[in-house]
Amino acid sequence: MKVITVLNEKGGVGKTTMTMTVSAGLAIMGYRVLVIDADPQAHLTISFGVDKQYSLYDLLVRDAEFSDKNIVHAIPPEVYAMPSSEMKTDKGRLFLIPGNKETRLISQALENNLFAIRNRLAELERADLVDAVIFDTSPTPSNFHALIYLATHHILYPTEVTYLSFDGLVASIQSTTGYSEQKKKSGLEGIKLTGIIPTKFRHNLLEHQEKFASLKKGFGDLVWQPMPMSVVWEEALARRRSIFSYAYDHPAASNAWKIVRKAKEKIFDE
Numbered sequence: 001m002k003v004i005t006v007l008n009e010k011g012g013v014g015k016t017t018m019t020m021t022v023s024a025g026l027a028i029m030g031y032r033v034l035v036i037d038a039d040p041q042a043h044l045t046i047s048f049g050v051d052k053q054y055s056l057y058d059l060l061v062r063d064a065e066f067s068d069k070n071i072v073h074a075i076p077p078e079v080y081a082m083p084s085s086e087m088k089t090d091k092g093r094l095f096l097i098p099g100n101k102e103t104r105l106i107s108q109a110l111e112n113n114l115f116a117i118r119n120r121l122a123e124l125e126r127a128d129l130v131d132a133v134i135f136d137t138s139p140t141p142s143n144f145h146a147l148i149y150l151a152t153h154h155i156l157y158p159t160e161v162t163y164l165s166f167d168g169l170v171a172s173i174q175s176t177t178g179y180s181e182q183k184k185k186s187g188l189e190g191i192k193l194t195g196i197i198p199t200k201f202r203h204n205l206l207e208h209q210e211k212f213a214s215l216k217k218g219f220g221d222l223v224w225q226p227m228p229m230s231v232v233w234e235e236a237l238a239r240r241r242s243i244f245s246y247a248y249d250h251p252a253a254s255n256a257w258k259i260v261r262k263a264k265e266k267i268f269d270e
């Protein structure tokens with residue numbers, strides 16, 4: 001079971017959109033995917049049209065069971081996938097654990113139980129219920145991120161291609177490397193920064209072209225192809241659908257599919 005965290009401590013860069021897209025894509029490919037909304041804003045939960053009365057807080061602090069359907073919600077294929085005639089497999093599954101305002105209280109409640117997320121996910125792995133767990137995180141750094149890092153194998157880092165976003169990227173790489181080293185010292189697996197994905201990209205903007213080129217120069221193959229700017233993302237969101245369900249024949253969806261394939265290669269094949 002692979003654990004992926006979508007991270008950027010800058011707000012509004014496309015973390016939730018990326019989480020939704022990659023989780024939907026992997027489920028379409030046939031993987032069993034659990035997405036966890038670790039943001040008190042609960043945008044991922046709202047985007048998937050899921051009730052947020054109960055949340056990750058209940059799982060971690062009130063010790064709820066994974067079998068509780070108020071906490072682990074099965075997302076219907078029509079929400080995340082293209083019509084079944086376009087699908088090659090029906091083996092994939094997508095589940096979501098909501099976030100809500102109690103999510104903000106998790107780190108305090110688990111002050112003395114830093115391994116809570118790691119231990120609960122280990123339980124899930126032993127039961128062989130899912131192939132990938134994907135965390136959507138909040139832009140506000142907190143100790144809660146540290147609990148997530150303890151369970152994380154891969155980080156996906158969506159970023160806008162603006163001057164200021166580079167600062168955040170460097171800081172983020174440093175803190176990821178720090179956490180990764182700490183984990184290794186304790187005999188755990190490290191954390192890999194697996195992809196930096198430029199978002200809201202405009203091919204015809206010179207500034208975006210230049211910043212993309214310098215990202216490539218600085219970080220090489222870590223930088224994936226950009227997700228172009230398009231209103232279709234907002235439209236899909238407003239309808240509580242993934243891009244594949246809302247507009248599978250739109251160029252943004254073919255682009256998104258390339259990101260999903262790359263994620264699949266890096267996470268499951270390497």
Ligand SMILES: Nc1ncnc2c1ncn2[C@@H]1O[C@H](COP(=O)(O)OP(=O)(O)OP(=O)(O)O)[C@@H](O)[C@H]1O
Nearest residue numbers: 011012013014015016017139200228229230233234
């Ligand atoms: N490639 C894109 N083109 C145009 N709009 C986009 C694109 N990607 C995301 N958006 C839009 O940008 C807004 C912010 O995206 P999103 O909510 O995914 O960011 P976020 O990083 O999760 O934000 P937060 O930090 O608040 O959690 C949303 O309205 C989304 O529809």
Ligand SMILES: [Mg+2]
Nearest residue numbers: 015016039043
């Ligand atoms: Mg978000």
